[in-house]
Amino acid sequence: MAVIEVTDLRCTYGAHTAVDGVDFSVERGEVFALLGANGAGKTTTLEALEGHHAPAGGRVRVFGHDPRAERRAVRRRTGVMLQDGGFAGELTVRETAELWARLGSRAGDVAHDLERLDLTARADVAVEQLSGGERRRLEVALAIHGSPDLLVLDEPTTGLDPESRRRTWQLIGELVDAGTTILLTTHYLEEAEALAHRVAILRDGRIVRAGSLGDVSAALPARISFRAPPHPLPDDLAALRTHGRLGELVLETHHLQRDLRRLLNWADTHDLTLERLHARGGTLEDAFLGVIA
Amino acid sequence: MNRVLALALSEVRILGRNKLVLATALLLPLALGAMIAADGEDGSWGGVVAMQFVFVMLFCVYATATTSLAARRRQLVLKRLRSGELSDPQILAGLLLPLLVLAGAQSVLLLACAVAFGAPLPERPLTLVPAYVLGSVMSASLALATAAFTASAELAQVTVAPVFLAAITSAAWALSVTADAVTTVMHLTPGGGLADLVRQGWEQGGSVVAPAAGLIVWTGIGYEVSRRCFRWEPRR
Missing domain, CATH: 3.40.50.300 (P-loop containing nucleotide triphosphate hydrolases)
Structure with missing residues (x-):
């Protein structure tokens, strides 16, 4: 279930x-x-x-x-x-964690919880004096108790x-x-x-x-990026070009290995060094930006 | 029950660290009570004690609970408590229990002070028990209802005013006549029933059923309003 x-x-x-x-x-x-x-x-x-x-x-x-x-x-x-x-800002970190432990039925060691979240040194500080990050860590400490x-x-x-x-x-x-x-x-x-x-x-x-x-990013195109070379790309690779900035070219392809090989062969033929060359499959960020846009 | 007590004890700890709220809950009703008691020799001691009792319930339970609940909601503490294992009634019981106990202690103290000032001992002391129980529950219920319309602790100073004034005025109204002349309408006001019930504990009077019924009616009104309108987190 x-x-x-x-x-x-x-x-x-x-x-x-x-x-x-x-x-x-x-x-x-x-x-x-x-x-x-x-x-x-x-x-x-x-x-x-x-x-x-x-x-x-x-x-x-x-x-x-x-x-x-x-x-x-x-x-x-x-x-x-x-x-x-x-949180009630008047209580200390330890008092807050101990109270939360008493309000629940799960047995656990409050001191160990605070230690795991690196809050032991702040245990006797009032919660209202904690930084935002420390409060988030206290939240985690209460949740994992x-x-x-x-x-x-x-x-x-x-x-x-x-x-x-x-x-x-x-x-x-x-x-x-x-x-x-x-x-x-x-x-x-x-x-x-x-x-x-x-x-x-x-x-x-x-x-x-x-x-x-893997599922979420599988259908997304891979990306090949590199600094724009002095020679224009052949038509088949130029067709993959999506955008570029600061002199960088980005190619999107669903055949990463094939098109990367073609790009490298073309560069060898023209005796070019492709600077800042990166090739990667689709990422979660690509998927996210693709669907929320 | 242990969990409710744990929450209540933490509230006591917080109350002890919040000097302004503590002073409001402790000193204000005592000071007002002392002022009223100083005039007691000129009038009915039952009336004096009844008015002191009303002040304790209003300051210590009603106003403080309204302020506390509004502040806890604003701080998102109520939301956090609801993410745990306590039920809603347990959360409210834990938050309000210290105020109810404090009101009980203050009531006893005020009654002792009244006797020290020369008041006779109450003729029907057991009547003071339902007066305390029903009065504090009614005050807590009305506090929940008022807190439903109170966005912050600062606003509570304004939102408690209508019930506060209505309770004091109606208590004074009921105490302005003799115990056997209190009408049903007086009993059905927010302060009239409580004041008459306390006075009946001090002096022989009529039936305790009518004033008790008035307190139960206002408790029901407070409960129903809070059931429909009380929010556990600030409006989005």
Whole structure:
């Protein structure tokens, strides 16, 4: 049985439809990323899964339960990191984490949670004195307490410095290795590429592309880029040219190996060195930019 | 229950660190109570104590709970609490319990002060128990309803005013007549029922059913408004 099953989900805010017929499922031990521009419907989808938002239509099941009607059954197995959850600023980091541990049923070591998020040195500091990045790390610490079966992370590394982001990715990797299922939203495509087994790209409340990273980018053309040579390209390669900037040419092709060989042969024939030559397959970023445009 | 207590204890800790809220909840009703008690010798001690009781419920429970809930919603703390395992009633119980206990302690203190100022002992002390229970629950219920229309802690100073004034005015109205002359309409006002119930604990009076019914009606109104309108996070 899938950990999360979402069928034809629709969510509205008054007359505005924020989520319009979304379907996906997440299997145990899987990392599933919801991607999309601001306002695409990612957070609303998560809120429906968390039971915070009553769907206008469709069906949501988490561990086989309705997250609104059977909140307790879902929450005791789920760690949630909100995009914009708040803290009582008067409490210290340790007091906040200990309170959260007492409010839940999952057993765990608060000190260890803080240590994993590099917050031990800040444990006795009032939450209102934390930086934005430290607050995000505290959010993660609360969400992972007691090793939940499912972790819902809404933009977990927004506001984190590169080192903290890497450490958070490492932590998420450890949780996945331990069998945790993870549903996350992110603005960082490299984060989805680093963590996710499958992704879904949302636009205007609908999933416009979904699948494994390979699936999502498989249909996209590969790219060959290089500094513009002094000789004009032959017609067959020039036809692949899409755009260029700062003296760079970019060719898009669905036959990377064949067209790269042709380009290199042409360069050899004219005794040219193709400077800054790069060739790569389609990426998640290409897919994302292709569907949200 | 342990979880509700854990949340309540953290609220006590927060309350202790927020000097302004603490002063409002503790000192203001005591100061007002002392002022009223200073005039007590000229009038009915039952009326004096009843007015003190109304002030405690309004300041300590109603106004403080409205302010606290609006602030917690603005800070997105309510949203966070809802992402955990507590049910909505448990969250509200945990947040409001310290105020209800504080109101109980203040009530006892005020009653003791009144006796120290020369008031006789209450003739029906057990009547003060439902007065405290129903009065504090009504105040909490009205606070939830008012918080539904209060976007921030600062705005609470404005939004609590109508219920505040209505409760004080109606309490004074009910206390302006003798206990056996209080009408049903007086009992059905937000302060009249509470004031008369407390006075009946101090002095022999009529039935406690009518004033208790008034408190239950206002509790129901507060509950229904909050059920329909209370939001756990700021409007988008």
